[in-house]
Amino acid sequence: DTAVSQTPKYLVTQMGNDKSIKCEQNLGHDTMYWYKQDSKKFLKIMFSYNNKELIINETVPNRFSPKSPDKAHLNLHINSLELGDSAVYFCASSSRQGYYGYTFGSGTRLTVV
Amino acid sequence: GNSVTQMEGPVTLSEEAFLTINCTYTATGYPSLFWYVQYPGEGLQLLLKATKADDKGSNKGFEATYRKETTSFHLEKGSVQVSDSAVYFCALKGKLIFGQGTELSVKP
Secondary structure: OOOOOOOOOOOEEOOOOOEOOOOOOOOOOOOEEEEEOOOOOOEEEEEEEEHHHHHEEOOOOOOOOEEEEEEOEEEEOOOOOHHHEEEEEEEEOOOOHHOOOEEOOEEEEEEOO | OOOOOOOOOOEEEOOOEEEEEOEEOOOOOOOEEEEEEHHHHHHHEEEEEEEEOOOOOOOOOEEEEOOOOEEEEEEEOOOOHHHHHHHHEEEEOOOEEEEEOEEEEEEE
């Protein structure tokens, strides 16, 4: 059973389109995150939800909108995609604010053409 | 604010060589520290962790000690294998702030 699952694994789309990435965790964790990994492997947090409440909202264009329908799901919707949005997006989850670590999904490689 | 700094890569070693990847941090208090590993084409896996000062985390032959005096959490392994080739990230609890990653390549 996959602990943190993301779909889709690959996403190729044209500039200007709107797309969504879904994430689900079955670990019973109370906090979920979205990270962006650029071409140089640098990882930066975008958003975090704790029990459906947004607790971290880094400096991210407002074209990116997270939604958490319940504490096991965190989706990422991106409007008006741009070339610079091409990256790998990782979902993660944790309990106790990450005291014991964070579990990551396998990533979604987004390519905007 | 909190931050993590790792030694830059790439690091290339021969099989059975000794590995050190340096990591230093800046933080308020003593938050948990982690090393994550990313194998090619995969997500991040927790390699080891230390939850308080002077703790030593270990896993798969890798070790790191949480040293508050030097604000460091260096990753070490006595004898690397080709299968250890990956990108290694040092990270700090909270927002999970990552270092910039160190790519390790081990040659037979």
